[in-house]
Amino acid sequence: MERNKEMGKRVEAKLKLTAKLLELFEKEKARSPGNRAVVFWYDEDGEGRDLEEIRPTLEEQGIRVWELTQLNAFRTKYKVEVEEQETSFLLYAPFVKPPDHKNLLLDIFLYSTEFKTDEIALLAEELGLDATLARPFLQRYRVFFREKQRKEKFRRFLPLQGDERDWKAAVFAVLTQAKSTEPTDLVRSVLERGLDEEKNQALTQIRKFAHADDFYDWLYAHFGLVGTDSPTLREVFATLVQCHAVTCTPELEKHFPSFHTRMPNTCYVFLEDWLREESGRTLLRPLLKQLEAEWGLGERLRQLPPDQVADCRTFQVADTILIEYLNEMLLHHGVTGRKLHEIIDKRLNTPWAREPRIRSVYQFFTHALAMVLFSEEERRDHHRMTVRDWLKAYSEHDYKVDQIYRKMMWIYRQAGMPEVLKEISDWLTQWYEDEFLHKWGAYTDGLMSEKLTAQWPVEGVLQQSRFFRDRIAPLVNRSPKRIFVILSDALRFEAGAELSDKLGRRLNAEVSLEPMQAALPSCTQLGMAALLPGEVTDIDDQGTVFVEGIPAKGMKNREKILQKAVPESAVFRLDDFIHLGKEKGLKAIKGKRVIYLYHNRIDATGDHQVTENYTFDDVHQAVEELTRVVGKLTGTFGAKRIFITADHGFLYQQTAVQADRLAERVAGSVIEQHRRYAIGRDLVVPPGVQRVSLDYLNLELEAAVPKGLNRFKSGGGMKFVHGGPMPQEAVVPVIQYREIHGQARKKEEQRIDVRVAMRSKVITHYRFNVLFFQEQKVSQDLRPRHLRVALYLEDDRISNEVNLVFDSEQEAPERHQEVSFTLIEGRYPVGEACMLRMEDVTGTKTELYGEEPFELRVYDI
Structure with missing residues (x-):
């Protein structure tokens, strides 16, 4: 309906322009003895004007539309005064009328008439804007509106109710090829072209068809930056980065250059949202690395405790530092596990951990930490166990070491066996093979020889x-x-x-x-x-x-x-x-x-x-x-x-496999022999090998198996x-x-429940924490739940967005998660209600899981 209305307005504006031209021609013909009229139209803002919008109607009335250039004056004079002496002409000149002493067509101009119209009023009518309110804007941006395609795109971005700020945003959105006039889309579209002012194509378009100072005023105002005589994209970007880094890691504030903004939370949320997108990280990675180097962030982060470094979601150098720290702790220090788990969990929830390479490294450390904790446990005295205990100990507990080690090494291979993980991979492999497997080998040998x-x-x-x-x-x-x-x-x-x-x-x-x-x-x-x-x-x-x-x-x-x-x-x-x-x-x-x-x-x-x-x-x-x-x-x-x-x-x-773990081959009536067994009769068993009766299968045969981790000497692989x-x-x-099936069949997967575990739900500061509680343990019957959480005022998001995973198998005291939210600056009436919206993103469909009302009492905005 609205689209049809807009199209109607545009058509009406074109018809009015054409009608005024026809009206002028009728007057001129009436006073001309030969019923002929010649009309000049000097259109100084006419670059790119589409004459085809009016040409058909005029030519139907016998009026020839002829376009003037700086070089066709003689051709025009011959056309009008020799070739077509009886034809009416609209002589259209898309430039300023020249002074009389330079006007080569002055003789024709003197016996003809000039078409003058209020183009701004017509343009306002065509765009559906109030001509009185929009005149200064349209006059300032008249170059932008000369081209039909830009006008069409501008209309698509135009809000039903808007002001000059909205109109400028629509112009900038067209010129930067943004998806919308939302500041998020518009600013991204500019920054995507880089921080070099001269090479940035979006800025080039703004300078050519709009006004760069207007754009910077708009940009600085949106992010709360103080205006300056020499605004730059670099300053805007550096401010965004600083606000994001300081919000995550307040201890970094004293290390940054002095960028000032009245709206640090708006800056933080903007960059956080962008980092959460893969395309955003791809674009931001080189720009952030450049700032890392300029600001010396690596050395400054190294001065902070590891748990504070883990809070830094802005820079990838934090991962480099933490990987070094995790390596050092696991290799050379005793670990309690909980502190390192918290660091790993924090990093797995950062935007950069969505990168497969980074995620793989932290997943490797998750398994490596589990291996280290296993290695530090007080080991059972296997030699005192029965054969039932032997099987029970493995099938209920120790098989997990094999599983964790296998997953850890699989991740290591999938990550391309990075050099940074090699030392810990080698160390844990040595522990796994020389201690864990060796101990199980000794225990198994003992039970074999006894029974x-x-x-x-x-x-x-x-x-x-x-x-x-x-x-x-x-x-x-x-x-x-x-x-x-x-x-x-x-x-x-x-x-x-x-x-x-x-x-x-x-x-x-x-x-x-x-x-x-x-x-x-x-x-x-x-x-x-x-x-x-x-x-x-x-x-x-x-x-x-x-x-x-x-x-x-x-x-x-x-x-x-x-x-x-x-x-x-x-x-x-x-x-x-x-x-x-x-x-x-x-x-x-x-x-x-x-x-x-x-x-x-x-x-x-x-x-x-x-x-x-x-x-x-x-x-x-x-x-x-x-x-x-x-x-x-x-x-x-x-x-x-x-x-x-x-x-x-x-x-x-x-x-x-070392030479001392290679046993000589079995002699006797051997039916079959491989790297870990031989079957036959009257077997001659070498040292390091045990004979096993196959009576339990009612076979008059025996087998020989190497002790511990030994293999028989033979061709083929040994791993x-x-x-x-x-x-x-x-x-x-x-x-x-x-x-x-039947009545017991579930219609949908059962997942654990989550609730906000807070009595007071009043927001009094920009930064506030929300405590979530996972109500049940994860089990085969109750699966984990993934939530996307943010604060909303009606349908407008007013905080950062957080993805949470609730997958704990621990007891109730361990199933809490405290999450920090940042409120975007704004004027919120004291006592106004907003909603903490929780969306379930566990599966392929996003569904509303629940909403919790919070009261806004932010007095210091």
Whole structure:
């Protein structure tokens, strides 16, 4: 409606101009004997005027529109007085009328007439402005309005109710190509072109078609800067940066040059909002680095305590200093953990931590700190534990060290193995391999020599050879529902724990994790065979394992074994099945009760010397793949019950294996030998190796496994190994995933609740703190919540915006977050209510989570 009204006004203004011209021609024709008129129009502000807006109407009335230039006077004279003596002419000159003694067309001018009109009034009418109020503005900016396209853009930016300040903002928005007349967009559009006044194209356009002094007056006024005879973009930018830095880190104030503003909070919020955007950080990074160097910020920040440096959200040099500090603390000092965690958490919530490289470094330190805290714990006396304690200690606690170390090293690789993290990476690798794994090796060796070599299975623990009988068969007998079993080669327990946690976050999922003792040797042939129904009956001279007399090698043979127990069964490679798609996949499993799906991501990489360095990458990839696969099975193929387990785990050592950890190869009737095991009869076992009876599988065979972290001398890689009795190799996960349906099914994911934990909700200063409380612990049933929070007065945001993550698993006293907000300067009536608006940004959709009223009593604005 409004757009149509504006267009109507513009058309009306053009019609009036044309009507006045026609009226003048009629008068001139009436007094001319030959019914002919010649009209001069000297349009001194006419550069860029579009004559096509009036030409068609005039020519319909037989009036020729002829444009004068400084060089076509003779051609014009010949045209008017010789060629077309009877034609009426509008002689349009887009320049100032020359004095008579220089006017080459003076003779024609003397017998013709001149068209004069109030262009400003017409322009005001065309733009829909009050001519009386807008005349000074339009006169001052007449050059800007000469071009049709600029006028059109100006109209789009023009508010329905505005004043000269709004009109100037619209002019600046057009010339700077800003998205809107909002000061945020307009100032960004100028600063994006750089601080060099001469090279800044936005400023060039303002100087050419507007007035740079007006722009600077507008800019300085918006940010509260004191006017000056020589304003610069650099001064404005430096003031913005200073206000942001001092608001975050007040201790820096005395170190800055003296920039003054009446509106420091407006400056702070402007830069904070810009830093939160990726494009903003990209633009600001070199400009801020320049100021870092000019102001010597690095040395000044180094003089502050680390927790104050962590508050500095403005400069990336703060991250450089804190990374050095974290390195120093972890490498050379005992740590309590809490202080360093607070520093890391602060930095992870800064705008710069949204950069993948910076975020990776702090995530690395999160895991490194956890490793250091593990290393400083008083270690258990493993030698006093029973075999049940051995498995329980690992599956309930110590597996986390393997998991944290693996994630830390994966992040390190993903970050490009930066030199700044190398020393701590090397140190923690040494601790992990030489102390943690060594201690577990010594403990496992002790238990092996006392009991496990003679009788491997631990009583009361789920055994791999009983997996089908104890976990699958009861469900098959009890319910007709289909069961999917995913067997992921080398998915060790710690990776299974991560996968279980991810799956537990799915809506309507009931997930459990339990440890299972793998067959020994912990190798693929034996482990995959043990997971099938029936008994292992033989291992032939080629190392092929038989189950119920059928070789357990290959998909077809495994399907035969499975179908002996459950005729309505099927076996697939996981990738092959998923790639079938919905229609073919459903057809392939129609009528099937049990489906075994084989997945080989980790072992396929780790078992080859060329690729074993990428083992941790593939563990990460395997967890991601299996998470997606579960979603595919439940969503596309209607799976309600899924088991995920493995044939074995693995040991991984980053550093080269020393010669004293390489055992001689086993002699005797060896059927099969690899880096961590050998199988055969009458084995001759060298030093550093233990003999293991396979009686527990009813096989008249024995195995030999190296002690501790030893390997057999053999070709191939030595970093990734399995086959031995270490819990990393021989304790595997069993994940049970059940899709909840019926009345228990949830319609949406349940997340923890958050509230403002303050009795007094009165704002009395520009800077104020708000205390938030996370009401429940995060668990598999209650997931974290991400909120975006800011203060609003009606629909106008009047404070900085903060993103908060509520994901604590701690007790109630530890689930508070105190957050600082900065109020933008303004005149707020005392007692006026505003709202602390909390928006849920956890998922892909942003939704209003809640609002808390606050009373404004800011007396010092």
